[in-house]
Structure formats: structure tokens, C-alpha cells
Amino acid sequence: MTIEELRKTREELREITGRIIELLAYRLEKAEKVGELKRELGLPNVDLETERELREYVSKKSAQYGLDDAFIQQIMTLIFNESIKRQDGKEPKNKIPRITHIDIFRKAKELEVSGREIVHLEVGEPNFGAPIKVADKLSEAAKKGYAFYGDAKGHVNLREAISEYLENRFGVSLSKDEILVTPGGRFAVYLAAAATLAPGDEALIIDPSWPAYKQITEFLQCRPVVIKTSLSTGWLPNIDELEKSTSRATKMLFINYPNNPTGVTISKELLKALVDFARRKKINVISDEVYMDYAFNGFTSILETNYDNAIMIMSFSKSYGMTGYRIGYLVAKKEIIDRAARIQSLLMTCVPEFIQIAAIEALADVETPRKYREEMKRRIDKVCQMLDEINAEYVKPTGGMYVFPRFRSLKMNSIELALKLLDKYGVSVAPGLSFGDYPDHIRISTGCELSKIITGMEKLREALNEQ
Amino acid sequence: MTIEELRKTREELREITGRIIELLAYRLEKAEKVGELKRELGLPNVDLETERELREYVSKKSAQYGLDDAFIQQIMTLIFNESIKRQDGKEPKNKIPRITHIDIFRKAKELEVSGREIVHLEVGEPNFGAPIKVADKLSEAAKKGYAFYGDAKGHVNLREAISEYLENRFGVSLSKDEILVTPGGRFAVYLAAAATLAPGDEALIIDPSWPAYKQITEFLQCRPVVIKTSLSTGWLPNIDELEKSTSRATKMLFINYPNNPTGVTISKELLKALVDFARRKKINVISDEVYMDYAFNGFTSILETNYDNAIMIMSFSKSYGMTGYRIGYLVAKKEIIDRAARIQSLLMTCVPEFIQIAAIEALADVETPRKYREEMKRRIDKVCQMLDEINAEYVKPTGGMYVFPRFRSLKMNSIELALKLLDKYGVSVAPGLSFGDYPDHIRISTGCELSKIITGMEKLREALNEQ
Numbered sequence: 055m056t057i058e059e060l061r062k063t064r065e066e067l068r069e070i071t072g073r074i075i076e077l078l079a080y081r082l083e084k085a086e087k088v089g090e091l092k093r094e095l096g097l098p099n100v101d102l103e104t105e106r107e108l109r110e111y112v113s114k115k116s117a118q119y120g121l122d123d124a125f126i127q128q129i130m131t132l133i134f135n136e137s138i139k140r141q142d143g144k145e146p147k148n149k150i151p152r153i154t155h156i157d158i159f160r161k162a163k164e165l166e167v168s169g170r171e172i173v174h175l176e177v178g179e180p181n182f183g184a185p186i187k188v189a190d191k192l193s194e195a196a197k198k199g200y201a202f203y204g205d206a207k208g209h210v211n212l213r214e215a216i217s218e219y220l221e222n223r224f225g226v227s228l229s230k231d232e233i234l235v236t237p238g239g240r241f242a243v244y245l246a247a248a249a250t251l252a253p254g255d256e257a258l259i260i261d262p263s264w265p266a267y268k269q270i271t272e273f274l275q276c277r278p279v280v281i282k283t284s285l286s287t288g289w290l291p292n293i294d295e296l297e298k299s300t301s302r303a304t305k306m307l308f309i310n311y312p313n314n315p316t317g318v319t320i321s322k323e324l325l326k327a328l329v330d331f332a333r334r335k336k337i338n339v340i341s342d343e344v345y346m347d348y349a350f351n352g353f354t355s356i357l358e359t360n361y362d363n364a365i366m367i368m369s370f371s372k373s374y375g376m377t378g379y380r381i382g383y384l385v386a387k388k389e390i391i392d393r394a395a396r397i398q399s400l401l402m403t404c405v406p407e408f409i410q411i412a413a414i415e416a417l418a419d420v421e422t423p424r425k426y427r428e429e430m431k432r433r434i435d436k437v438c439q440m441l442d443e444i445n446a447e448y449v450k451p452t453g454g455m456y457v458f459p460r461f462r463s464l465k466m467n468s469i470e471l472a473l474k475l476l477d478k479y480g481v482s483v484a485p486g487l488s489f490g491d492y493p494d495h496i497r498i499s500t501g502c503e504l505s506k507i508i509t510g511m512e513k514l515r516e517a518l519n520e521q
Numbered sequence: 522m523t524i525e526e527l528r529k530t531r532e533e534l535r536e537i538t539g540r541i542i543e544l545l546a547y548r549l550e551k552a553e554k555v556g557e558l559k560r561e562l563g564l565p566n567v568d569l570e571t572e573r574e575l576r577e578y579v580s581k582k583s584a585q586y587g588l589d590d591a592f593i594q595q596i597m598t599l600i601f602n603e604s605i606k607r608q609d610g611k612e613p614k615n616k617i618p619r620i621t622h623i624d625i626f627r628k629a630k631e632l633e634v635s636g637r638e639i640v641h642l643e644v645g646e647p648n649f650g651a652p653i654k655v656a657d658k659l660s661e662a663a664k665k666g667y668a669f670y671g672d673a674k675g676h677v678n679l680r681e682a683i684s685e686y687l688e689n690r691f692g693v694s695l696s697k698d699e700i701l702v703t704p705g706g707r708f709a710v711y712l713a714a715a716a717t718l719a720p721g722d723e724a725l726i727i728d729p730s731w732p733a734y735k736q737i738t739e740f741l742q743c744r745p746v747v748i749k750t751s752l753s754t755g756w757l758p759n760i761d762e763l764e765k766s767t768s769r770a771t772k773m774l775f776i777n778y779p780n781n782p783t784g785v786t787i788s789k790e791l792l793k794a795l796v797d798f799a800r801r802k803k804i805n806v807i808s809d810e811v812y813m814d815y816a817f818n819g820f821t822s823i824l825e826t827n828y829d830n831a832i833m834i835m836s837f838s839k840s841y842g843m844t845g846y847r848i849g850y851l852v853a854k855k856e857i858i859d860r861a862a863r864i865q866s867l868l869m870t871c872v873p874e875f876i877q878i879a880a881i882e883a884l885a886d887v888e889t890p891r892k893y894r895e896e897m898k899r900r901i902d903k904v905c906q907m908l909d910e911i912n913a914e915y916v917k918p919t920g921g922m923y924v925f926p927r928f929r930s931l932k933m934n935s936i937e938l939a940l941k942l943l944d945k946y947g948v949s950v951a952p953g954l955s956f957g958d959y960p961d962h963i964r965i966s967t968g969c970e971l972s973k974i975i976t977g978m979e980k981l982r983e984a985l986n987e988q
Contacts, residue, residue: 060558070548079586081537091527119546125603193660201845241869378668402708
């Protein structure tokens with residue numbers, strides 16, 4: 055009889071599945087209707103508030119039925135995304151092409167290949183290069199045979215050196231199991247997010263921001279929820295606004311000070327307030343601190359707040375001019391590090407050990423970060439002085455390697471300005487729209503040498519005068 | 522009136538969503554029932570045939586309703602996975618702990634730290650090391666300042682060198698846009714899969730297999746569908762069985778010859794038959810060819826089949842002993858390479874350029890791969906001879922760096938054998954269960970020097986005699 059019963063139950067299963075499909079189709083139709091109505095009313099397509107309410111509702115409902123909330127939230131994410139896709143299809147196409155600073159960089163490179171001389175004020179890379187001692191150590195390590203597979207978490211000597219370094223600098227005591235060595239800060243951000251977010255989760259991102267936070271969040275099938283800050287309030291985030299943007303799907307807050315692209319840092323008090331907010335909401339915080347050595351008036355790390363769900367991201371790229379070495383690390387509680395290490399092990403086994411040995415050498419070097427910081431400050435001061443001469447509005451950076459001015463009298467948007475600057479004047483800048491909804495800002499990077507920056511700024515002045 | 526209409530439509534939306542949840546709960550209940558009945562009948566939990574029929578059914582149904590098939594298949598995958606999870610929860614727990622060769626490796630390392638001498642016959646790493654010329658080139662490049670960000674696709678000189686190399690070797694003409702340089706073969710496999718699979722897709726995997734194929738597939742929320750091969754048919758896959766395991770969700774076939782763990786290679790004819798099958802089914806093929814230089818009787822690359830949806834994976838790890846350099850590449854049509862490069866750019870910007878410059882030096886070296894292959898063959902021959910002396914069954918490898926023998930008279934499973942070998946004899950091997958459902962096989966790696974391999978094999982004989 056059991057076989058007959060199995061056959062019957064399977065048939066029921068098929069029928070129920072069919073009804074689910076019917077309902078999904080019906081639901082998508084209704085969602086399209088909502089989209090049309092919203093367009094008529096001039097409302098935006100994505101409505102987080104409504105989505106959030108709906109997620110709450112299905113959560114309660116699925117608890118009633120004894121369903122796993124994560125499963126249902128994933129289903130909801132697929133449904134929301136499909137609804138948006140269908141609504142977008144009916145939307146009139148955006149007239150402004152979405153050009154990012156990467157596109158500008160690529161165009162600049164093409165112009166260079168064709169023989170034009172270009173001033174690069176768009177790239178996030180210091181021109182400093184690695185200390186000779188570091189390159190020597192790399193060679194030595196490679197020749198000594200540090201060229202086999204290593205620990206996925208990173209060479210124990212490097213992890214111990216990092217732990218000691220952070221203890222000396224921030225007074226925190228960390229075990230080597232709370233540190234994971236990664237191929238660069240970017241991969242550290244990815245691993246931190248991948249180890250803690252599930253599809254359908256939301257992450258709070260404070261704009262303007264480095265585009266990777268949103269891109270990585272979306273890559274993980276999660277949704278970035280943006281909190282805008284503005285020049286008028288010194289680019290500082292407001293806790294009330296964070297509060298308002300939080301839902302039961304919120305699982306992460308990204309922060310990044312000294313900030314890319316604004317160059318602002320935050321006070322110990324504001325950092326504490328951000329962490330208190332995260333603690334209250336029981337969410338993780340990824341604190342991207344890769345510009346810490348370019349902070350001009352001191353720096354507080356999230357490690358100093360002793361928050362259990364803090365994830366600190368650091369890289370050797372800026373502090374020691376080691377961009378091309380691709381090495382960084384993340385610091386978090388062991389549980390998160392273990393999950394991140396499993397992903398790193400799955401995707402790439404380990405970071406080359408000769409690079410890790412070279413990084414130990416870099417960590418011992420206190421002169422280089424100081425020298426690089428002073429040079430960055432000199433460049434930023436010069437850019438600010440030249441911006442003052444053309445009456446641009448900006449918040450004076452207290453760190454980082456960028457200035458993010460606004461041109462109120464601009465007769466074009468910042469993408470058009472960036473393209474004109476590049477085509478006519480051979481100067482490459484990053485348009486504000488790359489970092490959020492900032493159409494009249496541009497990001498000026500101080501990565502290249504001072505004389506070039508001055509030339510670039512002079513040409514910017516010409517372009518603005520001429521418009 | 523539109524606002525009122527919006528309110529009303531949203532309410533309907535909520536109600537329909539609620540009904541979908543109810544039906545999902547009902548469906549999972551029924552699936553649990555099916556699970557119980559299957560257990561009573563002694564049938565396996567996952568029933569691909571039924572799943573496939575259901576996928577066909579919902580496909581037709583969703584076409585009727587004008588739904589996107591990919592969306593519905595993704596929903597189905599979530600539902601299938603949740604059903605299996607719930608059925609598994611009720612399953613009596615498996616008594617054998619799932620110990621992999623990584624666990625064995627870790628245990629072996631712990632024993633070493635505690636002072637025991639261990640013979641490593643479990644690791645997939647040759648003991649050869651990189652040629653001195655390569656290490657020299659690495660040093661030179663780092664000192665010359667190849668230490669800045671580079672092209673996400675890889676340094677143009679390396680891509681051109683790879684293209685030339687492949688043309689000379691396989692007679693294929695490739696543009697540099699069909700090549701992507703990656704931090705190792707593992708990341709190349711990940712990128713290839715991530716660029717071509719969507720959540721809910723199925724991938725065909727021929728067992729026994731390197732565990733990463735299944736793990737990466739699952740990491741991407743896709744489903745590995747296993748086709749077993751056996752010692753009695755020389756570990757060769759059967760096209761009919763592949764055919765039977767294919768559903769409308771199938772998007773990928775993984776192949777790997779010379780094979781890890783069996784060491785077999787396949788004929789040009791069988792490779793062609795596999796590609797023809799993929800062509801018929803319109804699916805991508807990832808051909809992991811990292812052991813190509815350890816093929817003892819010649820090698821045919823998938824590149825020679827001119828299949829538009831072939832993705833070839835290669836690494837410098839085995840051919841040049843450069844495991845710790847973490848460098849490899851993938852070859853595919855431009856469209857796939859572009860997608861993979863965007864992911865690589867998002868996750869890690871680029872591969873260190875000094876490593877890429879060193880890899881160009883490696884490519885020019887024809888002596889080293891020949892030398893390494895000859896040494897591997899010598900080691901494999903010795904292992905086979907010693908296996909003959911203890912009457913083990915195995916297929917004699919025609920390539921690679923492993924032998925995968927079966928011990929029919931074993932009074933324990935291969936995990937117990939591996940643990941006993943390690944604890945009592947200080948010999949570390951990988952249990953067959955790491956590579957699929959092969960409880961009476963072990964994988965013997967020939968990565969370490971011959972004298973150690975001989976010691977290890979002698980101890981294996983002792984252990985078997987003693988049981």
C-alpha cells in the first residue's frame with residue numbers, strides 16, 4: 055500500500071506546486087500593477103518601507119506554520135527581485151548613462167595609449183610604491199622556498215606580528231585565531247560580507263561610499279540600503295536616519311573612516327554611537343580602516359570599542375604603498391574568522407607565503423607610513439587651497455587621499471564635467487555619481503605626485519571658467 | 522483615486538503572498554510525508570528523476586503564465602533544498618563522521634607539531650618547488666616596481682605568452698581576450714562556475730572527483746549531480762548515464778583528466794563524445810587540465826575540440842612546482858571571460874604583477890615540466906609495483922600524481938583505515954569517501970620524494986597485514 059500512497063502524495067505535491075506557480079504569476083501581475091500606479095504617482099520603484107512590512111508579515115506567518123524564516127526570506131528576495139525586474143522593464147530607460155570612475159579610468163588609459171598625456175586624478179592608488187626592504191624580503195622569501203601551500207588563515211608569523219602590532223597601536227589583545235590574512239582589503243571586505251550575510255539580507259551603507267560595498271552586497275544577493283550624508287553636515291551620518299533605515303532583514307552596517315571619497319574622519323564619540331546603534335540592533339559592523347595611516351589628526355579603530363560583532367578591515371596597500379602586492383587582513387571574533395577562512399580556503403587555498411613574509415617586514419616599518427601620511431597631507435592641503443581659489447565648496451579632509459568638492463554653479467552634471475575634462479584637458483577625475491546620488495560633486499584623488507596634481511587643478515579651473 | 526487603488530492593490534499583494542506561504546508550508550509537509558514513505562520503502566532521499574519531472578511540469582506551467590523559467594527554476598531549487606533539509610532532519614544520523622582528506626592533513630600536522638614523524642601520502646602538492654629562474658624573475662620584477670594595480674584580466678604580456686604557448690602546443694588560435702589570469706587553478710574553477718551558473722542550476726560531476734567541484738557548486742547555491750564511475754570500467758564515464766542525469770536545470774559538466782584521484786586520462790574519442798554530449802544539451806564544460814603536464818602518454822586539451830562553450834582551467838602549480846605562487850588561468854570565449862573578469866575585479870582587483878612576470882619565465886621553460894613528469898611517473902610506477910605485491914586492485918594511472926586503489930578484503934572502511942594508518946604508523950592517506958561514495962578506496966599521493974613514498978607503502982602493507 056505504501057507505494058500507492060507514495061504515488062498519491064507525489065501527485066498532491068505536484069498539484070500544490072502548480073498552485074504555487076499560479077499564485078506567483080498572479081502576484082507578479084499585481085506587483086506590475088503597483089509599479090504602474092507608483093509611476094503615475096511619481097513614486098520610486100523600489101519601496102523599502104513596504105518591502106520591510108511585507109517581510110515582517112511573512113516572518114510572522116511562516117513562524118505560525120513552523121517554517122524556517124531564512125528559507126522564506128530567500129523566497130521573498132527572489133520574488134522582490136523578479137517584481138523589480140518586471141517593473142524596470144516597463145520603465146522608460148534612464149537618459150544618463152551610468153558611467154563610473156572605472157569607465158573614466160579605462161577611457162583615460164585608451165587616450166594614453168593613443169599618445170595623449172593624461173593627469174590621473176581619478177585613481178585610488180598612491181604613487182609611492184613599496185619600501186625597498188619589503189621588495190628585498192619578498193625576493194629572499196621566494197628564494198628560500200616559501201613557495202608552497204600555506205595555512206588558509208595566513209602564515210602564523212604574520213598573524214602574530216599583526217596581533218602584536220594592533221596591541222601596541224590600539225591596546226587590544228587579539229589571538230591569532232581572530233585574524234585572517236587576505237589577498238588585499240577588497241577580498242577582506244568580500245569575505246567579511248560573505249561570512250555573515252545570507253541572500254535577502256540588507257546592509258546599511260553610508261553614502262557617498264566606495265562602490266565596492268554596494269557591489270559586493272548585491273553580488274551576495276543582498277540589498278544595500280543607503281543612508282545619504284551631505285556636505286552641509288560635514289558628511290557625518292545621523293543615527294536617527296540609520297534607525298529609520300533598519301528592518302528585520304538588516305544584518306550589517308558598513309563604515310569607512312578616513313572616508314573614501316570625502317576624506318572625513320569621525321570622532322571617538324560618533325564611532326561609539328555607531329557601534330551602540332549596531333549593538334542595539336544586533337548587527338555586524340564592517341569597519342574599513344585601510345586609510346588609517348593617512349589620518350592627519352589621530353585615529354580610533356573600531357577594535358577599541360570592544361564590540362563583539364565588529365569586523366575590522368585593513369590593507370598594506372595605502373600604509374606601505376603595496377597596492378600591487380595584494381595583501382590585507384580582517385580582524386573579527388573567531389567564529390566569523392573561521393567561516394571566512396573556510397571560504398578563502400575553498401576559493402584560493404591561501405595567500406602566497408612570500409608576500410606574507412614581506413608583509414611582516416612592512417609591519418616593522420614605522421617611518422614609511424609617517425612619511426606617506428605627511429606627503430598626502432601636503433597634497434590635500436594644496437588641492438584645498440586651489441579649490442578655495444575657485445570658490446568650490448568642500449569639507450576639508452582630516453585624512454585619506456581624496457577631496458570631494460561640489461560645484462554649485464555647474465551647468466552640466468559631474469559625468470559630463472568628467473568627460474569634458476578628460477577629452478579637452480587630459481585630466482581624469484571621478485564623477486560624484488560613482489559614489490551615490492551626488493551629481494554636482496567630483497572626487498579628486500591625490501594619488502599622483504604634487505606637480506601633476508597642480509597641473510590637473512589648473513586645468514580644472516580653466517574648464518570651469520570656460521563653461 | 523490612484524492612491525486608494527495603490528493601497529488596495531498592495532493589500533491584495535499581501536494577501537496573495539500570505540497564501541503563497543501557506544501553500545509552501547503545506548507543500549513542505551507533503552514532502553516530509555513523501556520522505557517518510559520513501560524511508561519505509563528503502564528508497565533514497567533525493568530522487569532526481571521525480572525532481573526533473575516536476576521541473577518540466579513547472580516549466581510548462583510557467584510558460585503558460587508568461588513567467589521567466591529561470592526565476593521559477595530558482596524558486597524550485599529553494600523548495601527542493603528545504604524539503605531535503607527537513608527530510609534529512611528526520612533521518613537517523615549517519616554513524617560515520619564525514620572526515621575529509623583535509624581533516625586527515627590537519628591531524629597529521631598536529632601529530633608533527635607534537636614531535637611525530639609523518640609520511641604525507643595525502644596532500645595534492647608536488648615537493649618539487651619552483652625553478653630558480655622563476656624565483657629570480659619574481660625578485661627582479663618586484664624590485665623593478667611591478668608592484669602597482671594591474672589589469673583585472675591579467676598582464677597583457679602574460680596573456681599573450683599564454684596564447685602563444687597554447688597555439689604551439691594545441692594548434693589553437695586564441696586572442697588575449699579569451700584568457701583570464703587568476704590566483705591559482707582553484708579560483709579559476711570558481712570564476713568559471715560563478716560566471717556561468719545561476720542559483721538553482723545543476724552541474725554534472727563525474728565521481729570520484731576533487732571535492733572542490735561539488736563544494737564550489739554548492740557555494741553558488743547550485744546542485745551537484747553526481748555520475749559515478751568505477752574501477753571495473755577503468756573510471757571512464759558513460760555517456761548514457763550522463764544523459765540520464767541531465768535535466769532542464771543542468772547547465773554545466775565538470776571534467777578533469779588526468780584525473781584526481783584516479784590518475785586516468787581519456788582518449789581523444791571519449792573527450793569528443795563528452796563534448797558532443799554537452800553540445801547537444803547546450804551546456805558549458807569546465808575542463809580542469811591542471812595535470813596536463815603529468816600525462817604520461819600524451820594529452821588532448823578540450824581546446825582542440827573547438828567547442829564554443831568549453832572553459833579550460835590551467836595552473837602553474839603542478840607543471841612548474843609553483844603551488845605557493847597561486848597563479849593559473851582560464852580560457853573561454855570572450856563573453857565568459859568578461860563576466861569572470863568583472864567578478865575577479867570586484868573581489869580582488871588583480872593578481873600581483875610580479876607573480877605574472879615570473880609566470881612568463883616559467884612558460885618558456887620546457888625542461889622543468891618534462892623533468893617533473895618523469896619523476897612523477899617513476900613514483901607512480903613504484904607505488905603500483907608495491908600495490909601489486911599486496912594484491913590491491915587499481916587502474917594503473919596514465920597521468921596525474923595519485924593512485925586510487927581498492928582494498929576489497931578490508932575489515933574497516935577507508936576512513937578507519939586512514940585514521941589507523943596515521944595514529945599507529947604515522948602515514949597519512951586520503952580516504953576514498955572524500956572523493957565520492959568509495960568507502961573501500963584510498964588515494965595515495967605521489968607528491969613527496971620516492972624514499973618517503975616507499976616507507977609509507979611499507980607501513981601500509983604492515984597495517985593491512987595486521988588487521
